[in-house]
Amino acid sequence: MAIVNLKDKTIQIKIVYYGPGRSGKTTNLEFIHNKLQQNRNQQISKLVSIDTKGDRTLFFDFFPVSLGKINGFDLKLKLYTTPGQVKYEATRRLVLKGVDGLVFVADSLASRQEANLESFENLKGNLLYHKQSLSDVKLIFQWNKRDIDENMIPLSPVEDMQKLLNSELNVQSFSASAVSGMNVLKTVNYISKETVRSVIEKTILNKHKINN
Amino acid sequence: MNTVIREDVVIKVEKILQDFIDESGATYALITDMGGNPLFTAGEEDFDVDTLAALSAANYATTKEIANLIKEDNFSLLFHRGNNENVHFAKITQDILMIVLFKPFLSLGLLRLKINSLQQKIISIIGD
Numbered sequence: 001m002a003i004v005n006l007k008d009k010t011i012q013i014k015i016v017y018y019g020p021g022r023s024g025k026t027t028n029l030e031f032i033h034n035k036l037q038q039n040r041n042q043q044i045s046k047l048v049s050i051d052t053k054g055d056r057t058l059f060f061d062f063f064p065v066s067l068g069k070i071n072g073f074d075l076k077l078k079l080y081t082t083p084g085q086v087k088y089e090a091t092r093r094l095v096l097k098g099v100d101g102l103v104f105v106a107d108s109l110a111s112r113q114e115a116n117l118e119s120f121e122n123l124k125g126n127l128l129y130h131k132q133s134l135s136d137v138k139l140i141f142q143w144n145k146r147d148i149d150e151n152m153i154p155l156s157p158v159e160d161m162q163k164l165l166n167s168e169l170n171v172q173s174f175s176a177s178a179v180s181g182m183n184v185l186k187t188v189n190y191i192s193k194e195t196v197r198s199v200i201e202k203t204i205l206n207k208h209k210i211n212n
Numbered sequence: 213m214n215t216v217i218r219e220d221v222v223i224k225v226e227k228i229l230q231d232f233i234d235e236s237g238a239t240y241a242l243i244t245d246m247g248g249n250p251l252f253t254a255g256e257e258d259f260d261v262d263t264l265a266a267l268s269a270a271n272y273a274t275t276k277e278i279a280n281l282i283k284e285d286n287f288s289l290l291f292h293r294g295n296n297e298n299v300h301f302a303k304i305t306q307d308i309l310m311i312v313l314f315k316p317f318l319s320l321g322l323l324r325l326k327i328n329s330l331q332q333k334i335i336s337i338i339g340d
Contacts (some may be wrong), residue, residue, distance in 0.1 A: 002214040003249040007222035012249045045260045048267065053215035059270060062248075078248065078262060094273045098247020100214075203214045 001098040002199040010074045011203075013195055015188075018123050019105035020115035021056070021084030024144040026177035028105060029081055030063045032188055035181070036065060037203050057083040059091045070196065070205060077192055084119065093126045097206055101138040101195030103187055105178070107143040110154040113164060120165055138195045140172045141165060142187050147177035222252060224337050228330060229254035236326050238314040239297065243334070245308055248327055253303050255313070272301050275321045290323070291320065304334055 003012040017025040026049070033047040050059035051137035060080050069076040082092045104123065106116045127133055144162050158175055166173055172190060229241040233255045248266035257264075272290065279286045290301040291314035293316065300312045300323060310330070314323055 001245070001247055001249075003245065003251065004214065004216040004220060005251075006217060007219040009339075014247055014249070045263060048263055050270075059274075062263065062266050064260070075214055078266065080266075090275070090277050094270060094277070097269075097273065098245060098249065193298065203216050 001149050002100050002195075003201065004073070008074075009072055010076055011070075011199060012076045012078065013100045013192075014078045014080065014200055015101040015103065015191055015195060016095060016099045017079070017105055018096075018119070019082075019083040019084055019144075020107055020112060020119040020166075021086070022118075023084060023105045023107040023112070023116075024052075024178035025081040025084060025105045026057055026061050028103070028142070028144075028184055028187070029063070029079055031181050031184045032079065033063055033177055037187060056085060057081055058088065059081070059083060060095045067192065067196075071200065073204070075196060079188070086118075091123075092122075093129055094180070096123075096126050096132075097130055099127075099130075099132070099137055100199060101191045103140055103142055103191050104165070105144050106165060106183045108148070108155045108158075108161065109141050110156045116161070117143045117164060134169065135179045138191060138198055139169065140174070140187065140191050140194070142183070143173060143175045144178050146175040147180050147182060217251065221337060225252045225334060226254050226339075228333055232326060232330055236314070236321065236323055237318050238312050240313040242268070242311045243304065243308055244311065246273065246306075251308065264311065267301075268301060269309060272309050273301070288326075298325065300324070302331070304331055305338075308338075310334075 017028055019025055029047065045063050047061060047063045049061045052058050054160045061081060065077050067077055080095050081094045104120060105176050123132060143158050148155060174183045174187050176187060178184055229252060233241055240257050241251055242261065242264060243252040244250050244265035246269050247268035250261050250265040253261060275290055276286055292299045297313050298316055302310045304310050309329065312327060
């Protein structure tokens with residue numbers, strides 16, 4: 001749920017990286033955070049990670065980033081990841097509260113296709129818990145780990161992954177490598193633009209004012 | 213659903229929060245939605261407000277889940293004591309949460325009374 005503050009002229013938008021365990025959600029956020037730190041003069045907020053001793057996400061990773069102005073409003077993007085492991089269902093569900101945009105980070109390893117599907121079904125169920133559906137949020141897919149040498153570890157073809165997860169929705173998708181950074185920024189740029197566009201259309205341009 | 217907060221609403225609620233800080237001696241007050249977006253603030257801060265809001269909303273939601281797990285509706289007190297700063301969390305409505313930072317020498321009981329009296333004032337402005 002985006003928040004538009006007409007006094008401070010700010011728009012706050014929540015984007016969540018979702019997907020099965022070890023698909024690369026945290027690595028995506030770490031790459032973005034590092035890039036922003038390198039490229040920008042302004043101070044970037046700390047990347048907060050609530051994880052286990054084994055570096056697996058326990059609750060979420062988070063950092064806010066200012067995207068500049070649009071229509072005179074300061075845009076603030078809040079990037080979150082969810083814990084991918086099945087056992088962290090309760091905390092995963094909590095992170096989805098108020099989500100505006102979703103990046104589903106799918107694991108390209110052939111052996112993880114069932115986990116992708118299971119996580120995607122789990123996403124739908126958890127959105128429903130918050131009385132939302134996929135049509136209420138902006139969603140894109142990222143086919144991660146495309147850099148892996150197929151001679152070493154078998155990967156699922158992108159077409160198969162599209163068919164498995166994106167055949168009905170037919171939304172934007174990117175082949176990516178969170179480790180090398182390939183298409184990581186493209187992914188976040190795309191979901192940011194689309195989510196911002198959708199929020200602005202629904203709020204400021206419609207002059208749809210809800211006072212709570 | 214997206215939320216647009218009018219300018220007059222921000223001014224009124226932040227005035228209430230500032231008056232509360234002046235009267236109680238609290239350091240900082242923040243109202244956030246349960247999704248972790250800061251809505252209203254008052255007082256001085258030297259930390260990242262967005263991060264405080266995100267972590268507070270998560271903390272509150274987690275505690276509520278623990279309550280549900282042990283068949284409690286919710287816990288009436290959510291409070292952390294520090295050496296230099298304490299933090300108190302209070303649900304204002306189903307969708308918003310108030311976080312107050314205050315020094316350890318202030319009375320928690322008195323502060324809670326003041327926070328309780330704020331709740332109705334804030335609801336009357338933003339609705340429930």
